[in-house]
Amino acid sequence: MFESVFSGSRNYWLWILFLLAVISAGVASYAHQFDYGLGATGMGRDISWGLYIAQFTFLVGVAASAVMLVLPYYLHDYKAFGKIVILGEWLAVASVSMCLLFVMADMGKPSRVLNILLHPTPGSILFWDVIVLNGYLVLNLIGGWVVLEAEKARVPPPGWIKPLIYLSIPWAVSIHTVTAFLYAGLPGRHLWLTAILAPRFLASAFAAGPSLLILLSFLLKRVAGFDAGREAISKLTTIVVYAGLVNFFFVGMEFFTAYYSGIPGHQHSLHYLFFGLDGKGALVPFMWISLVLGLGGVIALLFPGNRTNDRVLQLSCLALFISLWLDKGIGLVIGGFIPSPLEHVTEYQATGTEITITLGIFATGALILTLLFKMALAVKQRTN
Amino acid sequence: MIDKARRKLIARLGAAILFGLGSAPALDALLGRAVRASTPKGPGNGGIRRGMVINLAKCTEGCTKCLEACHTEHNVPAFDNPKDEIKWIWKDGYHNVFPGQAHALAPQSIQGRDIPTLCNHCENPPCVRVCPTKATFKRPDGIVAMDFHRCIGCRFCMAGCPYGSRSFNWRDPRPFIKTVNKHYPTREKGVVEKCSFCASRVDRGLGPACVEACVSGALVFGNLNDPSSEIRRVMADNLTMQRKPELGTNPSVYYIFQGGDV
Amino acid sequence: MHDKKIVLPGLALFLALATLPFWAPSGNAGTPPESVVKPGTESCVEPVEVMRARHMQLLNEWRDSAVRDLNREYVSSTGKKFNISLTNTCLDCHSNKSEFCDRCHDYAGARPRCWGCHITPEDHQ
Numbered sequence: 009m010f011e012s013v014f015s016g017s018r019n020y021w022l023w024i025l026f027l028l029a030v031i032s033a034g035v036a037s038y039a040h041q042f043d044y045g046l047g048a049t050g051m052g053r054d055i056s057w058g059l060y061i062a063q064f065t066f067l068v069g070v071a072a073s074a075v076m077l078v079l080p081y082y083l084h085d086y087k088a089f090g091k092i093v094i095l096g097e098w099l100a101v102a103s104v105s106m107c108l109l110f111v112m113a114d115m116g117k118p119s120r121v122l123n124i125l126l127h128p129t130p131g132s133i134l135f136w137d138v139i140v141l142n143g144y145l146v147l148n149l150i151g152g153w154v155v156l157e158a159e160k161a162r163v164p165p166p167g168w169i170k171p172l173i174y175l176s177i178p179w180a181v182s183i184h185t186v187t188a189f190l191y192a193g194l195p196g197r198h199l200w201l202t203a204i205l206a207p208r209f210l211a212s213a214f215a216a217g218p219s220l221l222i223l224l225s226f227l228l229k230r231v232a233g234f235d236a237g238r239e240a241i242s243k244l245t246t247i248v249v250y251a252g253l254v255n256f257f258f259v260g261m262e263f264f265t266a267y268y269s270g271i272p273g274h275q276h277s278l279h280y281l282f283f284g285l286d287g288k289g290a291l292v293p294f295m296w297i298s299l300v301l302g303l304g305g306v307i308a309l310l311f312p313g314n315r316t317n318d319r320v321l322q323l324s325c326l327a328l329f330i331s332l333w334l335d336k337g338i339g340l341v342i343g344g345f346i347p348s349p350l351e352h353v354t355e356y357q358a359t360g361t362e363i364t365i366t367l368g369i370f371a372t373g374a375l376i377l378t379l380l381f382k383m384a385l386a387v388k389q390r391t392n
Numbered sequence: 393m394i395d396k397a398r399r400k401l402i403a404r405l406g407a408a409i410l411f412g413l414g415s416a417p418a419l420d421a422l423l424g425r426a427v428r429a430s431t432p433k434g435p436g437n438g439g440i441r442r443g444m445v446i447n448l449a450k451c452t453e454g455c456t457k458c459l460e461a462c463h464t465e466h467n468v469p470a471f472d473n474p475k476d477e478i479k480w481i482w483k484d485g486y487h488n489v490f491p492g493q494a495h496a497l498a499p500q501s502i503q504g505r506d507i508p509t510l511c512n513h514c515e516n517p518p519c520v521r522v523c524p525t526k527a528t529f530k531r532p533d534g535i536v537a538m539d540f541h542r543c544i545g546c547r548f549c550m551a552g553c554p555y556g557s558r559s560f561n562w563r564d565p566r567p568f569i570k571t572v573n574k575h576y577p578t579r580e581k582g583v584v585e586k587c588s589f590c591a592s593r594v595d596r597g598l599g600p601a602c603v604e605a606c607v608s609g610a611l612v613f614g615n616l617n618d619p620s621s622e623i624r625r626v627m628a629d630n631l632t633m634q635r636k637p638e639l640g641t642n643p644s645v646y647y648i649f650q651g652g653d654v
Numbered sequence: 655m656h657d658k659k660i661v662l663p664g665l666a667l668f669l670a671l672a673t674l675p676f677w678a679p680s681g682n683a684g685t686p687p688e689s690v691v692k693p694g695t696e697s698c699v700e701p702v703e704v705m706r707a708r709h710m711q712l713l714n715e716w717r718d719s720a721v722r723d724l725n726r727e728y729v730s731s732t733g734k735k736f737n738i739s740l741t742n743t744c745l746d747c748h749s750n751k752s753e754f755c756d757r758c759h760d761y762a763g764a765r766p767r768c769w770g771c772h773i774t775p776e777d778h779q
Contacts (some may be wrong), residue, residue: 044503045581046545047562052475056550056560116545116560116582123525123544134524195518195639196554273492349556350488350509354474531724539721540771572773574741580770595726 009153009160012386013379019231020382027375034368037361038113046116049362054354055345059338059366060114064107066216067373068141068187069209071103073217074148075180076247082173082323088239091388095228095236096221097152098380100180104145106373111138113365133189140183147176152380160387166324184209191344199277199344202265208258209336214251215306216332218244219325224381226322234385245315245325252306259335276351281343286353291343294334302331441515441534442589443616443644445626446508451610453505459483461605467578467588469568478559480587481510481602490635502649508611510602510644511536511557511587512635519549519558521632534616534644535589543583545547550584554639558586589613616644699730699748710766713740740772749775 016024041048051058077096080086112118129135151173160167188209191200202208222244225236266274279285281295305328314320342356358366436623462468462478462481471477473487483506487494496503519528520536526540528549550558562602569578579585590600598604603611646652698705700712719725720738728736736743748754751774759765 045561045563047476047581052562053477053479053559054556056547109547114546116547116584117543120525120542120544123527123542127525127542132524132548134522134546138524165550190548191551194522194552194554195641196636199550227572256600345551349554350484351491352488484745529722537721541721542718569662572777574777575739576771577741577771577773592720592726595720595724 009157009383009387013382014252016382023378024375025287027371027378030371031368031375034365037364037368041113041361041365042118042315046114048359050356050358052354053350053387054348055342055356056123057114057341057345059362060110060358062337062341063366063369064110064114065187065209065341066333066339067103067107067110068184069213069332069336070146070217070220071100071107072180072184072210073212073221075177076214076218076244077221078151078173078180079177080243082170083177083195086243088237088243092221092225092236092240094152094156094384094388095224095381096217098377098384099217099221099224100148101145101152101380102373104141104148104183106182106369107141107144107378109369109372110366113369133177133186135194136184137183137190140179140186144176144179144183147172147179151176152384156384156387160390165234181210184213191340196349197277197344198266198273199340202262203230204258204261208255208262211251211258212332212336215248215255216329216336218248218251219305219329219332222248222325223322223329226318228381228385232381232385232389235331242315245309245321248325249309252302255332256306277343280346280353281339285347287341288353290355290357291339295339298331298334298339300331301327302335305331349355428491439532439617441616441644442513442594443534443614443646444510444589445612445623445632445646445648446598447610447612447626447630447648448502448505448507449610449648449650450608451606452608455608456483457605457607458508458602458611462587462590462599465573465593465601466576466588467565467569467573468585469565469578470570471568476562478565478585480559480562480585481508483508490633492636492638493633507633507647508602508638509555509557510645511589512555512641512645513587513589515642515644516640518552518554518639518641521553522548524548525617531591533594535591535594536586537588537591538585540577540579540583540585545582546585547584554636554641555643558584560584672722699728699736699743701731704731713744716740740768741774745774752777 049058049060070257074096077089077093081089081093112121115121124135124138151169154169155165157174185206188206191197192202194200194203222241225234225241225244228234228236238376266278276285280289281291283289284292305324305326308320308324308327314324346355347353448552459481463470466480468478468480486505486507487499489507489509493538514536515534517528517530517536520530523529524546525542525544527539527544529537529539531537545560549559550560561579561583564581565581566578572578590598590602593600600613603613612623612626614621616623618624626648627646629647630650632648634643634646637643700708705712716728716738719728726738728738730736745751751769755766
């Protein structure tokens with residue numbers, strides 16, 4: 009199965025080469041960060057997590073969204089997803105891989121990371137996050153691989169794989185819930201200290217992940233002649249719309265609680281993000297762009313006519329995806345640190361080193377995804 | 393048939409809910425904290441719980457003796473870039489140290505003044521709760537300590553601390569240490585650090601460096617569990633305040649705003 | 655599964671590389687270079703043979719005792735008391751770290767990472 013990644017068109021190799029170039033730049037930047045310390049990033053005493061942990065958080069969501077294909081297909085026997093369920097699983101594999109790389113890139117002493125397992129601390133949410141993320145990676149890798157292998161051999165998948173796939177369903181929910189608990193259990197960080205953080209994470213994940221899958225499906229049609237099927241796309245779109253609506257409903261609830269209760273601590277971070285605080289508001293434009301793109305995308309997709317128009321569908325999904333990325337991959341994590349516990353407003357400015365490392369990790373994820381998709385399509389297109 | 397099944401389901405749900413309610417105290421016991429609505433937070437019972445009182449009536453505005461003593465004792469580097477800053481004990485404004493409690497009608501002498509602040513060595517420390525390696529832990533004497541050998545630099549504790557008391561070594565601190573004290577190791581890039589209540593001195597029978605350096609007697613260190621200790625006497629004679637008491641961390645550092653006769 | 659040919663050796667290579675630090679030979683324990691001690695001291699914390707073989711474990715015990723167990727005094731097997739400190743006890747007698755610890759470690763292929771934090775007499779000069 010794996011050999012299929014070694015044969016491809018000119019464009020395929022150019023794409024791989026491009027990714028390798030970006031990865032190399034990332035590795036070089038990481039070497040600098042490793043040598044100098046995390047001071048090479050925009051993080052500091054007040055904003056002690058930045059781009060890396062924000063990407064990590066966002067990507068856990070993308071990974072979890074595989075469940076939106078796995079659940080209907082395996083639990084409800086929804087046949088239309090048969091062709092693309094593997095794409096969802098592979099997307100999860102690539103996303104979790106990126107998550108783990110982002111965590112490593114963020115670590116002050118990466119050489120000591122095994123301490124998490126050598127001194128297991130069940131009271132720490134990070135301990136559980138490491139466990140559930142690695143577990144999810146393995147589950148999806150095995151689930152995807154074995155089913156694809158069977159499909160290639162034109163035999164039904166072995167029976168033992170079913171329980172693993174079923175297990176991956178609650179497991180997907182768990183990875184994003186546990187990731188939300190990283191934040192939601194911290195006293196004194198009001199933006200995060202909210203009981204709906206995990207539901208909100210899940211809603212935004214189930215909107216962002218399937219949006220990306222729709223976009224990837226269109227892309228695969230263009231570059232590889234793979235057709236996901238009208239019905240699958242349309243069902244995914246329905247999921248995107250509902251999850252997107254729920255997400256913005258949750259965001260609205262956060263605003264209501266903070267502003268109607270009038271408790272300053274609850275308002276500060278939101279205020280910083282959307283209106284600026286103490287005259288500082290570097291993220292304000294991003295948050296409004298996020299809101300406009302996101303609401304625009306969801307509202308556009310509410311109209312049935314738009315859902316069947318490929319162009320509009322693509323644009324809406326793209327808008328929603330960018331929106332949710334801005335919201336979670338930037339606003340949520342950085343905004344949570346502003347103001348500081350001593351109510352100083354320090355702003356965050358990512359450095360070139362940090363951005364290059366981030367791009368390098370994204371390129372690694374894209375490479376993993378490309379190779380996995382290549383394998384999957386080789387099987388699908390032969391058996392068709 | 394359906395009815396029977398439904399009844400069974402309801403019974404099961406009921407049992408589950410009962411179990412859930414019943415397990416709330418079990419959960420408290422598991423987490424080691426009892427939840428009560430209006431019992432005042434006191435010191436723990438028995439054993440030692442080290443704490444500090446900062447008497448602002450005696451603390452001299454603009455004086456930095458305690459900060460210097462601490463930072464020299466522990467080889468804390470001095471960075472010029474606030475982003476890289478490492479602080480064990482420092483001074484900040486009234487509205488910054490006591491956000492939520494501070495108000496604009498407080499005495500003028502308080503409004504504009506600087507107030508020493510450091511790790512609170514909480515009885516219920518969030519940083520300890522979130523640390524994935526037990527690199528930060530609570531000692532039996534109440535000091536929230538760091539094991540620099542174990543810290544992986546994930547900075548979860550920094551996100552967890554509601555007092556901003558933790559610093560990270562964003563880069564090699566050594567070139568920024570003015571005078572090296574060979575009685576305490578430095579740190580290196582990649583680990584978190586904070587005030588240790590001078591654990592290494594306390595264990596050798598000395599008091600904290602900041603308390604020793606304070607000439608005005610504004611800092612009192614002692615055992616909060618011992619009613620006859622100096623710190624408890626000071627606390628009995630003056631109203632003391634903790635930072636962000638609503639978070640349930642129960643800080644071991646207390647502040648006196650108006651001095652009585654101590 | 656005719657890609658076994660590629661996958662399995664690839665996997666084996668990856669595992670081999672990933673675990674390299676655990677099995678790669680890190681020097682040998684033949685005759686070490688001569689030790690250097692501050693003149694006038696005749697014995698170590700524990701007997702020399704014990705120290706040679708177990709000083710890493712002893713240092714770990716010291717570390718945990720001081721940092722985690724609130725005990726900063728070590729009582730040796732002969733009943734002598736020592737202040738637990740890498741810098742101020744070990745390196746007080748073995749004041750020439752590079753000639754003593756480092757030379758032997760270089761020879762043995764061990765690379766303890768303590769000196770980024772623990773101060774050595776050399777740092778003072």
